[in-house]
Amino acid sequence: MVVPTFNESDNVRELLDRITESVSSRLPCEVVFVDDSTDDTPEVISDAAQDCPFPVTLLHRDEPVGGLGGAVVEGMKAATSDWIVVMDGDLQHPPSLVPELVATGERASAGLVVASRYIKGGSRAGLAGSYRVAVSRGATWLTKSLFPRRLHGISDPMSGFFAIRRSAVTAEVLQPLGYKILLELAVRSRPREVTEVPFVFQDRFAGESKSTAQEGLRFLRHLVGLRTASPMARMLVFGLIGVTGFVPNLAGLYALTTLGMHYVPAEILANQLGVVWNFLLIEHLLFRERRRHRRGWDRIGRFALLANADLVLRIPLIALLVGEFGMGALPATALALVTTFVLRFVGTEALVYLPRRDKTGRGGRTARSTA
Numbered sequence: 001m002v003v004p005t006f007n008e009s010d011n012v013r014e015l016l017d018r019i020t021e022s023v024s025s026r027l028p029c030e031v032v033f034v035d036d037s038t039d040d041t042p043e044v045i046s047d048a049a050q051d052c053p054f055p056v057t058l059l060h061r062d063e064p065v066g067g068l069g070g071a072v073v074e075g076m077k078a079a080t081s082d083w084i085v086v087m088d089g090d091l092q093h094p095p096s097l098v099p100e101l102v103a104t105g106e107r108a109s110a111g112l113v114v115a116s117r118y119i120k121g122g123s124r125a126g127l128a129g130s131y132r133v134a135v136s137r138g139a140t141w142l143t144k145s146l147f148p149r150r151l152h153g154i155s156d157p158m159s160g161f162f163a164i165r166r167s168a169v170t171a172e173v174l175q176p177l178g179y180k181i182l183l184e185l186a187v188r189s190r191p192r193e194v195t196e197v198p199f200v201f202q203d204r205f206a207g208e209s210k211s212t213a214q215e216g217l218r219f220l221r222h223l224v225g226l227r228t229a230s231p232m233a234r235m236l237v238f239g240l241i242g243v244t245g246f247v248p249n250l251a252g253l254y255a256l257t258t259l260g261m262h263y264v265p266a267e268i269l270a271n272q273l274g275v276v277w278n279f280l281l282i283e284h285l286l287f288r289e290r291r292r293h294r295r296g297w298d299r300i301g302r303f304a305l306l307a308n309a310d311l312v313l314r315i316p317l318i319a320l321l322v323g324e325f326g327m328g329a330l331p332a333t334a335l336a337l338v339t340t341f342v343l344r345f346v347g348t349e350a351l352v353y354l355p356r357r358d359k360t361g362r363g364g365r366t367a368r369s370t371a
Contacts, residue, residue: 001031001085001098002075004068008089009041013048015091020052022096029098030055032078033089034071036064068160069181076169085163086181092202093161101163104197111168111191114182116156121198143183146223150187153194157183161199165191183223221288231349234286238345241281249274275307276300282348290353302352310340 001019005012016031023029033045035058042060049056059074066073072086083102087093097115105113117124124136136158143157151157162182170189186194252270257263279300283291291299314336321332 001029001087002072002079003031003033003087003089004071004075005033005035005037005041005045005089006064006068007037007039007041009037009039009044011090012041012044015089015095016048016052016056018091018095019098020054023098024052024054026099027102028054028081030057030079030081032057032059032075034075034078035060036068036071069184072181073174076166079166082166083163084166084169087161090204092204094199094202097161097197097199098163101197104195105163105165108193108195110193110195111165112185112194113163114154114156114159114194114196115161115199116154116159116196117199117201118155119196119198122156123200143223147187150190153196154182154186155196157186221284234349235342235345237286238282238348239341241278241285242341244281245274245278248277271308271311272304275304278307279303287349287353293354294352299352303348306344306347306351310344313343314340 001023003015012033019029019031031052031054033056035042035045037060042058045056045058049058057078059078061071061074064070075086076084083105085098085101087095087098093115101113101115104110116122118140140156140158144151144154147157158180159182160180164185168189168191169185174184174188249270252273253263253266256266256269261269282303283299294302317336317339318329318332321327321335322329325332327335
């Protein structure tokens, strides 16, 4: 059982007591806490583990890389049993359901068993307030709309409570960001056979929810990263971002010419506004996981060079298509735009954001202890 924790000291002992009562008597188990806490949660875990009839491992991370999802991946790498059950440490996920998750997976020969709030017998009763209910339903609808094939058969892709066979976990391809690790698993390395078990989302035992507006933004960034994982999808988003760059470009051109600047140098300067705009969006939406390969000034310098080379290349290309191939000015311009766009996308991906080479690196140091 992998339990990510962040300042859950008031919940740890009760969680281990309930696991002792409902899980360890029916299944051989071990609990792996992956802790990012800034309070005394690690000490409480170590103390409470002394009374447990099963092994309890504590992995405390100095740097919470990847958020809760990154913590779960760390725990999966440390797990040794055939089945890995992921659950929160606040008791909103009832430990009593763990044996049923594993038994259902065995009966169905499934690789992934999701505890769902949205099938018959399930309930989201523990969600506090209509706002959180609306956010949960909206996020579920959005993810299922973006990934209809990958999430087919999963009614609750936002669930943080599930069981997965260790053989089905491909940790090397996972790029977790934030707290929706099930979505990451389902999209990047979904097992072929998936089934669900209904569960009632419980009230938090103690403490406060860690769900914040910042986590919501990380979730949206995660969705974009998953949706643009293929080169064709990245190229499409690259083009859409390029279109939005016309707004700052035209605004800058209008301001500079209004101030009396000649339109040629004004266009050159205004184009840089579009370059910066496009660079910032591409950095955060398309190539977030590749930014570490080069320093910021190096990335923006290369990106600006490619973006401005686009202007220099386009005019001679149009002249060539019109003069040598007899094309009309309009189709020649359209073809030149498409050609330079493709070249700029390929150049940006290859020369600015080199593909990730080290797939085994783990961000941050992890201290391991077994109680």
